[in-house]
Amino acid sequence: TCVGTRRKKSSLAMLKQTVCGPGPHVGWDEGASQERDLLMSQRLLRRRVRVTGFFLALVLLCAGVPGRAAPDPDASLTAACIAVLRAPGSSLEARYQACRDLARAGDDRAVPVLAGLLDSKELAHMACYALEAMPGDSVDAALRLALGLLQGPHLAGAIRVIGQRRDADAVAALGLLITHRDRRIADAAAEAVGRIGTSASGALLLQALTDAPGGTPRGAVADACLRCAEALQERGDRGAALRLYEAMAAAPLPEHQLLAALRGVVVVRGVEAMPLLLELLGSDSPSRRGLAMRLTREASDENLVQALAAKLPTLPVQTQVELLAALVDRGDSVAIAVVGDAARSAVPEVRVAALRALGTFGDATCIPLLIQAASDAGGTDESAAALDALGRLAAVEADAALVAALPGSDPVIRVKLIGLLASRHAPVAVPALLEQAGSAEGSVSLAAFSALGALASPEHLGAMVELLLACPHEPAREAGIRAVGATAGRIADPAQRAAAVVAALPRTVGPAQRCLLLQALGRIGNFAAFSVLRAALTVADAGVRDAAVRALCSWSDATPTALLLTLAGTTESPVHRTLALRAVVRLAGMVAGDSERPSPQVVAWFAEIGRIAASDDEKRLLLAGLADLPHRAALDLALTYLKEQAIRSEAALAVVRLAGALGDLGHRAAAESALKQVLATVPDQAIRQQANAALKTMQ
Numbered sequence: 093t094c095v096g097t098r099r100k101k102s103s104l105a106m107l108k109q110t111v112c113g114p115g116p117h118v119g120w121d122e123g124a125s126q127e128r129d130l131l132m133s134q135r136l137l138r139r140r141v142r143v144t145g146f147f148l149a150l151v152l153l154c155a156g157v158p159g160r161a162a163p164d165p166d167a168s169l170t171a172a173c174i175a176v177l178r179a180p181g182s183s184l185e186a187r188y189q190a191c192r193d194l195a196r197a198g199d200d201r202a203v204p205v206l207a208g209l210l211d212s213k214e215l216a217h218m219a220c221y222a223l224e225a226m227p228g229d230s231v232d233a234a235l236r237l238a239l240g241l242l243q244g245p246h247l248a249g250a251i252r253v254i255g256q257r258r259d260a261d262a263v264a265a266l267g268l269l270i271t272h273r274d275r276r277i278a279d280a281a282a283e284a285v286g287r288i289g290t291s292a293s294g295a296l297l298l299q300a301l302t303d304a305p306g307g308t309p310r311g312a313v314a315d316a317c318l319r320c321a322e323a324l325q326e327r328g329d330r331g332a333a334l335r336l337y338e339a340m341a342a343a344p345l346p347e348h349q350l351l352a353a354l355r356g357v358v359v360v361r362g363v364e365a366m367p368l369l370l371e372l373l374g375s376d377s378p379s380r381r382g383l384a385m386r387l388t389r390e391a392s393d394e395n396l397v398q399a400l401a402a403k404l405p406t407l408p409v410q411t412q413v414e415l416l417a418a419l420v421d422r423g424d425s426v427a428i429a430v431v432g433d434a435a436r437s438a439v440p441e442v443r444v445a446a447l448r449a450l451g452t453f454g455d456a457t458c459i460p461l462l463i464q465a466a467s468d469a470g471g472t473d474e475s476a477a478a479l480d481a482l483g484r485l486a487a488v489e490a491d492a493a494l495v496a497a498l499p500g501s502d503p504v505i506r507v508k509l510i511g512l513l514a515s516r517h518a519p520v521a522v523p524a525l526l527e528q529a530g531s532a533e534g535s536v537s538l539a540a541f542s543a544l545g546a547l548a549s550p551e552h553l554g555a556m557v558e559l560l561l562a563c564p565h566e567p568a569r570e571a572g573i574r575a576v577g578a579t580a581g582r583i584a585d586p587a588q589r590a591a592a593v594v595a596a597l598p599r600t601v602g603p604a605q606r607c608l609l610l611q612a613l614g615r616i617g618n619f620a621a622f623s624v625l626r627a628a629l630t631v632a633d634a635g636v637r638d639a640a641v642r643a644l645c646s647w648s649d650a651t652p653t654a655l656l657l658t659l660a661g662t663t664e665s666p667v668h669r670t671l672a673l674r675a676v677v678r679l680a681g682m683v684a685g686d687s688e689r690p691s692p693q694v695v696a697w698f699a700e701i702g703r704i705a706a707s708d709d710e711k712r713l714l715l716a717g718l719a720d721l722p723h724r725a726a727l728d729l730a731l732t733y734l735k736e737q738a739i740r741s742e743a744a745l746a747v748v749r750l751a752g753a754l755g756d757l758g759h760r761a762a763a764e765s766a767l768k769q770v771l772a773t774v775p776d777q778a779i780r781q782q783a784n785a786a787l788k789t790m791q
């Protein structure tokens with residue numbers, strides 16, 4: 093429609109003068125009909141009118157073609173924006189803003205003005221921005237006409253706008269530009285055709301792909317083919333999409349584009365693409381095998397997945413393992429059946445992968461297979477995989493099935509099943525665990541008591557106490573004591589937590605059973621338990637007394653502190669004295685840690701320990717506790733031990749630490765004096781450096 097570059101440039105000038113200049117707007121007579129307007133415009137174009145006539149047709153089409161009205165157009169805003177764009181004195185920023193406003197609220201009146209800016213060095217990109225967003229067929233008509241006018245980057249910009257707007261009527265004109273000598277224009281045209289995504293687009297791109305110079309398609313053409321094929325597939329034109337995908341798969345393209353094309357072939361062809369999918373699975377290329385796994389995960393055609401699953405045993409071992417993982421991610425009925433069969437495979441690696449997979453989506457019907465695998469495989473990878481799967485089964489029937497498997501399993505498997513029930517937090521297993529706690533197998537009894545400590549409720553406490561008394565296995569008894577203490581701790585009323593254990597004391601047979609209950613009372617730690625243990629300190633049996641002392645020394649609060657101090661001062665057993673002193677230091681430190689400053693009671697406890705402590709080890713124990721007690725009396729007590737050669741270093745360290753804390757609490761003079769005493773009596777250089785550093789901080 094144009095003859096030569098010179099005429100195009102002069103035509104542009106004429107268009108600007110017509111639609112953007114200060115003169116009146118050129119338009120049709122008010123009484124002319126829209127049909128006559130359109131007919132005359134088409135005749136002008138068919139006859140290849142002069143360039144000025146061409147631009148007049150552009151203006152008339154933009155003004156006269158019926159278009160979609162913009163949602164709630166703001167007529168005054170459009171008029172104001174047009175005025176800004178036409179005014180010679182408008183600033184660049186003002187024109188930018190006008191284009192932005194037209195993109196949001198412009199109507200057909202703005203199309204000729206914006207079309208006239210498509211070759212502007214400063215405003216072409218903003219005109220494209222506005223035209224891309226504006227609704228209406230007049231915009232599409234203006235852009236199609238501009239294809240025969242613009243050049244270079246301005247033409248490429250208009251082409252991209254057409255592509256974004258998906259103007260199907262522009263496909264033929266864009267197809268002529270796919271082979272343009274300017275690479276930017278050619279690539280933009282290919283992208284636009286692919287984005288439009290019609291059957292005509294597909295035909296053009298298929299021709300561009302197969303007729304590529306040198307046999308190698310441009311990357312932009314290949315990308316456009318992919319985009320167009322996806323659009324055709326979404327529209328239901330699977331045949332056209334498949335032709336594009338297959339042509340790409342046969343072309344010499346980069347690997348990433350070939351993979352995309354192969355994926356499209358498999359997705360469109362479904363089960364008919366089984367040979368291709370098997371080829372991908374058997375490929376030496378990790379990227380192609382990865383594509384096959386992705387397709388397996390994403391495939392919506394169950395027939396394809398079933399056909400692929402049937403080929404699983406014929407694939408290489410590593411491929412079978414990878415394919416099982418892909419099937420697990422699907423989690424559908426087909427995958428469950430395949431994984432169940434693979435768990436019986438003759439290949440150990442495949443069995444392990446399948447057994448682990450059953451833990452993800454298996455149900456109660458898988459449990460016998462998993463238990464058998466765990467039992468037969470012993471300590472191998474298969475056993476670990478089976479047990480891991482049993483622990484992860486989400487089926488609601490899984491807990492009951494595990495419980496039902498306990499009686500018939502050998503002791504090793506029973507121990508593992510009990511551990512699984514505990515990790516699954518299965519309270520339904522408690523009755524069976526109570527039965528297993530009385531097992532003659534020590535390992536089974538130990539595992540059962542450990543699980544009961546996590547799962548049992550207060551109503552099971554009486555039965556657990558009886559089982560504890562009857563248990564002949566020492567490790568299991570220790571676990572039973574812990575389980576009784578943990579279960580009693582779940583009783584809401586603290587005063588009632590020791591009731592079941594205290595009630596069982598009269599039924600004990602011999603000191604050994606009594607000692608078990610005393611240890612359990614030590615873990616319960618309420619006042620009723622304390623009273624029983626205090627009374628037990630005076631019994632004749634040395635074993636019972638020892639159990640009572642140890643239970644009191646493991647107490648969790650300061651209740652027995654005074655009693656333990658008395659015990660430490662009166663007992664003839666060095667072991668009991670050390671245990672009692674260590675417990676008092678621990679409890680006193682715990683009480684002191686609960687407040688900002690230690691109470692006089694805590695200080696008095698440490699003073700009493702200082703009176704009782706006889707051996708150097710007992711004094712070191714005292715000094716370790718004093719170091720964490722920021723109190724003036726604690727500092728004075730620690731200073732007294734500087735005179736004792738055997739524990740002088742420990743005493744000096746305690747003094748330095750206490751002085752540093754007390755210096756910040758208003759006892760700077762006493763702290764400085766204590767540090768100077770350390771420097772005067774202790775030759776150890778490391779301690780002296782600490783003392784000097786503390787003094788320097790205070791000064």
